[in-house]
Amino acid sequence: MEELKQQVYEANMLLPKYKLVTFTWGNVSGxxxxxGLFVIKPSGVDYDKLTPEDMVVMDLEGNRVEGHYNPSSDTATHLEIYKAFPKIGGIVHTHSSWATSWAQAGRGIPCYGTTQADYFYGEIPCVRNLTKEEIEEAYEKNTGLLIVDYFKDKDYIAMPGVLCKNHGPFTWGKDAFEAVHNAVVLEEVAKMASRCERINPDVKPAPQELQDKHYYRKHGANAYYGQ
Amino acid sequence: MEELKQQVYEANMLLPKYKLVTFTWGNVSGxxxxxGLFVIKPSGVDYDKLTPEDMVVMDLEGNRVEGHYNPSSDTATHLEIYKAFPKIGGIVHTHSSWATSWAQAGRGIPCYGTTQADYFYGEIPCVRNLTKEEIEEAYEKNTGLLIVDYFKDKDYIAMPGVLCKNHGPFTWGKDAFEAVHNAVVLEEVAKMASRCERINPDVKPAPQELQDKHYYRKHGANAYYGQ
Amino acid sequence: MEELKQQVYEANMLLPKYKLVTFTWGNVSGxxxxxGLFVIKPSGVDYDKLTPEDMVVMDLEGNRVEGHYNPSSDTATHLEIYKAFPKIGGIVHTHSSWATSWAQAGRGIPCYGTTQADYFYGEIPCVRNLTKEEIEEAYEKNTGLLIVDYFKDKDYIAMPGVLCKNHGPFTWGKDAFEAVHNAVVLEEVAKMASRCERINPDVKPAPQELQDKHYYRKHGANAYYGQ
Amino acid sequence: MEELKQQVYEANMLLPKYKLVTFTWGNVSGxxxxxGLFVIKPSGVDYDKLTPEDMVVMDLEGNRVEGHYNPSSDTATHLEIYKAFPKIGGIVHTHSSWATSWAQAGRGIPCYGTTQADYFYGEIPCVRNLTKEEIEEAYEKNTGLLIVDYFKDKDYIAMPGVLCKNHGPFTWGKDAFEAVHNAVVLEEVAKMASRCERINPDVKPAPQELQDKHYYRKHGANAYYGQ
Structure with a gap:
């Protein structure tokens, strides 16, 4: 667990490095x-005071197994996603500016180009608001269940992120670092999609064959990007 | 007073750190x-030359009690706010770019998401212009009185900031640091609200139950965010 | 002259510091x-290789009096402005992003708030394109004459800057440093004015009495801002 | 070749310096x-781990002549451009944010001002999408051939860059450094063109005589900008 705590700590410290967080508005877990244990950032602790020892270890029933701090207030959301998406190893939540602006706008991010297609296969979805009952009953858990429900008949590996309406983005990956990587990509494509719509209000998504080409040159059996 | 001067000095130095000021366009007081004394930045002194000793001590009648510099030209505004809002300990004024753009536009900032709801309960208001008579009689004092009047039947703790039309933002908090914290949040939500309206011109504020959930998980008797 | 060369060098080095220039796209003179001599940046020399000795000394007939480099290609524009505006001591030209965007758009910048009114009394003008004949005859000199002609019945001290259509901004001040200061302010108000129009497409300029208040609390006999 | 590898390495390292790339989304060749050999960045290698020895040497038949890594996945595009444009010595591809936003929007960048005219003579073109057949047959090679075809009756020296629809920009120059220089300029003018259209939706390109003046004062027999 010490290695995972170190890794999750390092992944958390990438959020301010990549300017994805203001103050404590974000968290990474692995x-x-x-x-059957995951490690997550403690709630409301400043990034410049954070240490690997501050990381909180949780089990999949939501019990704190180790750590002197309360875990992130979003822990129950992470937990539901881990239970439903067995192939992922890390999750990130931020209020990064551009992705959050799309979430607030209540719109998914159309795939306007190869930058998005290199990582996200298609439009990055925006899930609905929780109902008043869902919020009052168990806000953070139901946020996780809503995401899980959206992906129940979809490929969460080919679409490693989602926007929660009026809230912000979650991304995931094979480990905490890849989840952060996808959070950076999401912010960048969110920015370019908004600017692109301003430059051409009638813009259409990239042709499917171009999206396919870029996604599959980086992913799957026939990938040839990289080393 | 030396401790408060040090604190107000440090809080002032956070304004350039968080990129909320250009040149001397901002001031913090505590x-x-x-x-019954407050400490405020001297008028027009560069941040990179500022020292704790340069801070000016004022009483609540507007007399300079200590300090070799003239206090901020906005001192009279701070003074009226301190007199009317007994629970606050610090005030910030800046011309931060996004918040000032909303102030210039003459619009309050709708609460489009949880980032705003975490700190500001509802729409951040924009108060009217002063009349010609109010400006000529006592511009800075009347700016304070206008803000105070706006909040006379409202909760200034749940809404720790305001925009002054064609001018810029004021924020406050339990001390100078919290007031700066709220100034940073205001700038960030002002940015996201503008981008959000561009992404979806028909966007509506976040549902009230979502705003409630986020505000009250961080504030009040049932708060559970943080440590 | 050595002191002036040092000063103009330092003022030039503020342009990259304040992010007003890309590559060599700017110049300061004093x-x-x-x-009857002015000092100006050499043409096309990188800022990170610039030294005080590289500054070029010119007389007001356009002769190089000292210096091993060619002066800025915009030297003739500076010269005409110096001849016509006897109270100024420094001039800046940049292609700073927001001010240039307004220049390209062919619009003056309305005074939407106190930030602009603190330095520029009213709308910052955008002068017309030169004609084909004016360009071919003496492009840089005629750019200067066009600016001078615009201000012939106006107060160039109360409006220390101008946009040249499809080109970019010039600012001036009592010395090279104040000219740079005004270039920074211009960029900042250009940014906020554009954002402000996006937030409220029907926005109107700030009331005249508010502009007066802010301009005259910083300028003239009754100023009380600063020390 | 060691000197060229060093040069191409240094030119690649300018991409993060000028904030033109996120992660590994860019490549420079010389x-x-x-x-008859060119040097290019290896595919998918992080900039902060890159060394001059990692550079890959290719011949113009697309064979790797030297290097322990696979070359950039865009190598075949570079190759076609080198074969067709004999006067260039370096090529850059990035996903820089503003240029990519125009590419995603499917629009060329009109020449709204002298900043663009100083480097690009006229509107920076956006070439069409490849067909499904062209993508499946040889995506990267056909991207190069499409660019080459566009320029077959045009001056690729006076227009040292192009946007590929739904993808991003390519620029070139007399060597790798000039190609990077042009990539920086492209990003800057892409940003200003978008802002300029927002400030004035009816904006027209700069008058031809002004474009001519700026382009030819920096290029060709009668140039007088610089030393």
Whole structure:
């Protein structure tokens, strides 16, 4: 667990590095599937005071197994996503500016170009608001369940992120670092999609064959990007 | 007073750190309620030359009690706010770019998401222009009175900031640091609200139950965010 | 002259510091009125290789008096402005992003708030394109004459800057440093004016009495801002 | 070749310096015309781990002549451009934010001002999408051939860059450094053109005589900008 705590700590510290967070508005977690435990940032602790020892270890029933701090207030959301998406190893939540602006606008991000298609296969979805009952009953848990429900008949590996309406983005990946990587990409494509719509209000998504080409040159059996 | 001067100095130095000011376009003050004295930045002094000793100590009648510099030209505005809002300990004024753009546009900032709801309960208001008579009689004092009048039947703790039309923002908090914190939040939500309206011109404020959830998970008796 | 060369060098180095220039797209000059000589940046020399010795000394007939480099290609524009505006001591030209965007759009910048009114009394003008004949005859000199002609019945001290259509801004001040200061302010108000129009497409300029208040609390006999 | 590898390495490292790339989303190459070999960045290698030795040497038949890494996935595009444009010595591809937004919007960048005219003579073109057949047959090679075809009756020296629809920009120059220089300029003019259209939706390109003046004072027999 010490290695995972170190890794999740480092991944958390990438959020201010990539300017994805203001103050404490973000959190990264990572899971050890064998042990059934995940590590997450403590709630409301400043990034410049954070240490690897501050990380909180949780089990998949939501019990704190180790740590002197309360876990992130979004822990229950992470937990539901881990339970439903067995192939992922890390999750990120931020209020990064451009992705959050799309979430506030209540719109998914159309795939306008190859930058998005390199990582996200199609439009990045925006899920609905929770109902008053869902909020009052168990806000953070139901946020996770809503995301899980949206993906129940979809490929969460090919679409490693989602926007929650009037709230902000969640991304995930094979580990905490890849989840942060996808959070950076999301912010960048959110910015370019908004500017692109301003430059051409009638813009259409990139042709499907171009999206396919870019997604599959980086992913799957026939990938040839990288080393 | 030396401790308060140090604190107000440090809080002032956060304004350039958070990129809320260009040149000398901002000021922070903090009050000692027991002594009835407040400390404020001197007028027009560069941030990179500022020292704790340069801070100016004022009483609540507007007399300079200590300090070799003239106080901020906005001192009379701070003074009226301190007199009317007994629960606050610090005030910030800046011309931060996004908040000032909303002020110039003469619009309050609708609460489009949880980022705003975490700190500001509802729409951040924009108060009217002063009349010609109010400007000529006592511009800075009347700016303070206008803000005070706006809040006379409202909760200034749940809405720790305001925009002054064609001018810029004021924020406050339990001390000078919290007032700066709220100034940073205001700038960030002002930015996201503008982008959000561009992404969806028909966007509506976040549902009230979502605003309630986020505001009250951070504030009040049932708060559970943080440590 | 060595002191003026040092000063103009330092003022030039503020342009990259304040992010007003990309590559070599800007220049600052300063004048010694007694000697009738002005100092200006050499043409096309990188800021990170610039030294005080590289500055070029010119007389008001356009002759190079000292210096191993060619002066800025915009030297003839500076010269005409110096001849016509006897109370100024420094001039700046940049392609700073927001001010240039307004220049390209062919619009003056309305005075939407106190930030602009603190430095520029009213709308910052955008002068017309030169004609084909004016360009071919003496492009840089005629750019200066066009600016001078615009201000012939106006107060160039109360309006220390101008936009040249499809080109970019010029600002001036009592010395090279104040000219740079005004270039920074211009960029900032250009940014906020554009954002402000996006937030409220029907926005109107700030009331005249508010502009007066802010301009005259910083300028003239009754100023009380600063020390 | 060691000198060229060093140069191409240094030119690649300018991409993060000028904030033109996120992660590994860009590549620079440079060619030795006498040897008929070009040097290019390896595919998917992080900029902060890159060394001059990592550069890949290719011949103009697309064979790797030297290097322990796979070359950039865009190598075939660079190759076609080198074969068709004999006067260039370096090529850059990025996903820089503003240029990519125009590419995604499917629009060329009109020449709204002298900043663009100083480097690009006229509107920076946006070429069409490849067909499904062209993508499936040889995506990267056909991207190069499409660019080459567009320029077959045009001056690729006077227009040292192009946007590929739904993808991003390519620029070139007499060597790798000039190609990067043009990539920076492209990003800057893409930003200003978008803002300029927002400030004035009816904006027209700069008058031809002004474009001519600026382009030819920096280029060709009668240039007088610089030293």
């Amino acid at each position: 899971i050890d599937r064998e042990k | 009050i000692d309620r027991e002594k | 004048i010694d009125r007694e000697k | 060619i030795d015309r006498e040897k």
